[in-house]
Amino acid sequence: MTGEPKPLILNLFEMNTVSHITHGLWPLEGNQRHRFNELSYWTELAQILEHGGFTGVFLADVVGAYDTFRGGPETAIREGLQIPSxxxxxxxxxxxxxxxxxxxxxxxxxSYEPPFAFARRMSTLDHLTNGRVGWNIVTSYLKNAARNFGLDDQIPHDRRYEIADEFLDVVYKLWEGSWDDDAVVVDRERGVYSDPEGVRYIDHVGEHFRVAGPHLASPSRQRTPVLFQATGSPAGIEFAGRHAEVVFTGGRTAEDFRRNARGMREAAVRHGRSGDDLRCIVQAGVVVGRTEEEAQDRWREYRRRTSIDGILAHASLPVDLTAYPRETPIDVVLRGEPAITGRFQLPPGGTVGEVLDKLVGGREGRYFVVGTPTVVADEIERWLDEDGIDGINLRQYHSFDTARDFADLVVPELRRRGRLRDGDGLTLREQLFGAGRARLPEHHIAARYRGGRNLDVPVEPLRFGAPV
Ligand SMILES: Cc1cc2nc3c(=O)[nH]c(=O)nc-3n(C[C@H](O)[C@H](O)[C@H](O)COP(=O)(O)O)c2cc1C
Structure with missing residues (x-):
């Protein structure tokens, strides 16, 4: 390896709920997850991350209940599985x-709420955080969410990305085009707060949205928040190529990750950007201990307490595998249930027991390590240098032990190895892409609206598959 070691983007993976992705673990001794309704939960956590050298916190969200498994939301409700949230x-x-x-x-x-009010909320947050906010763009995968927003069923997958593309066009016009940088003058002598010459309507008229503007918030430090996206589908990858700055790629193996990351970077180039305009991060599980034994003990306890029901409900499996004897061939189950369209396709072959074991144990994959700080740091360096990841979203098994132990034990080791950067005074975008890059680069599609240019020149929409 030549030059400086590649730094790690280190995010904690969170959700404003009880059980996000590590189901069955909220009742562990000392786990604070039940306090998510309290302001002090969030302020305490934020301070742990700030002092512990994290880049940031990443907040997942869904706008519906997991109600496919066993034909209703009862399992999710019982387990605190993203409800209440x-x-x-x-x-x-x-x-x-x-x-x-x-x-x-x-x-x-x-997919469900129009863009104007959201653009304003994000600008407000970018002001209040002094440029530290990012947006994870999702199109929502839950059927129940569609029914919460007046639809009978989900909008088809690729269509959701087409709507998202226009949504992004609107918010770019508001964030980048509606106000000039020097429009806010705060001239006490003349009693002029903003110069109307520098503020304009956007007059967006599209297939899905009509928005007049002007944007109600003045330009914030980053203007457009850092654009995150989580995807793996061809439509999602094309969308990421045009819009995203940080992509969460699924993938259980290094090869999966490399293929996804390559696909995203190629898509970015197709959209006039550079492969280096994207940061690719993965969800990672780290169980660290002062000794190997301590780490293994913890992991054994987490595994023992993991809820299979929770995993199956989260996967939206329409078939209850736990109702079958473990030795039942999975093909027999699938034959009886032709519409297996959960969020994870069941692999053919094997028995019910083997599939259940895989769903529980196999969730860990390549980006998972149990061990001492040295073992963990070695493994993270391998992910960075061999696989080419840019960062991790750290899965929480226990709040706040997961974050605190990583901060106390792993961060000093990563610092010694030059793998963490200090980001004092920087915006989130600068932390990710370097000082001086608080705003989107000129070759990002959002920049076409700067100074009020192109507001009336329609952008070529992304189109996938057949329109519905
Ligand atoms: C690490 C990761 C985190 C995700 N977080 C969310 C989330 O918080 N909310 C959500 O609706 N979808 C979330 N998703 C799902 C994605 O938005 C998307 O629906 C899924 O990855 C499938 O992508 P695709 O539809 O482009 O194939 C997440 C996906 C991944 C891989």
Missing amino acids: NDPLLVIPAMAAVTERIGFGATFST
């Missing part, structure tokens, strides 16, 4: 008030 945006100001550096990525869906 609260709005992710609203905890950000509290965390920002007690920190100066960490970033905040929050999930918001483009």
Whole structure:
């Protein structure tokens, strides 16, 4: 390896709920997850991350209940599986008030609420955090979410990305084009707060949205929040190529990750950007201990307490595998249930028991390590250098032990190896892409609206498959 070691983007993976992705673990001794309704949960967590050297916190969100498994939401409700859950945006100001550096990525869906009010909320957050906010763009995968917003069923997958593309066009016009940088003058002598010459309507008229503007918020430090996206589908990858700056790629193996990352970077180039305009991060599980034995003991306990029901409900499996004897061939189950369209396709072959074991144990994959700080740091360096990841979203098994142990034990080791950068005084975008890059680069599609240019020149929409 030549030059400086590649730094790690280190996010904590959170959700404003009880059980996000590590089901069955909220009742563990000392786990604070039941406190997610309290402001102090978020301020305490934010301080751990700020002092612990994290880049930021990433807040997932869904706007519906997991109600496919066993034909209803009961399993999810019983387990606290993303219900009850609260709005992710609203905890950000509290965390920002007690920190100066960490970033905040929050999930918001483009499928159900129109863009104008959301653009304003994000600008507000970018002001209040002094440029530390990011948006995880999702199109929502839950059927129940569609029914919460007046639809009978989900909008088809690729169509959701087409709507998202226009949603992005609107918010770019508001964030980048509606106000000039020097429009806010704050001239006490003349009693002029803003110069109307520098503020304009956007007059967007599209297939899905009509928005007049002007944007109600003045330009914030980043203007457009850092654009995150989580995807793996061809439509999602094309969308990421045009819009995303940080992509969460699924993938259980190094090869999966490399293929996804390559696909995203190629898509970015197709959209006039550079492969280096994208940061690719993965969800990772780290169980660290002062000794190997301590780490293994913890992991054994987490595994023992993991809820299979929770995993199956989260996967939206329409078939209850736990109702079959373990030795039943999975093909027999699938034959009886032709419409297996959960979020994870069941692999053919093997027995029910083998599939259940895989769903529980196999969730860990390549980006998972149990061990001492040295073992963990070695493994993370391998992910960075061999696989080419840019960062991780750290899965929480226990709040706040997961974050605190990583901060106390692993961060000093990563620092010694030059793998973590200090980001004092920087915006979130600068932490990810370097000082001086608080705003989107000129070759990003959003930049076409700067200074009010092109507001009346339609952009070529992304189109996937057949229109519905
Ligand atoms: C690490 C990761 C985190 C995700 N977080 C969310 C989330 O918080 N909310 C959500 O609606 N979808 C989330 N998703 C799902 C994605 O938005 C998307 O629906 C899924 O990856 C499938 O992508 P595709 O439809 O482009 O194939 C996440 C996906 C991944 C891989």
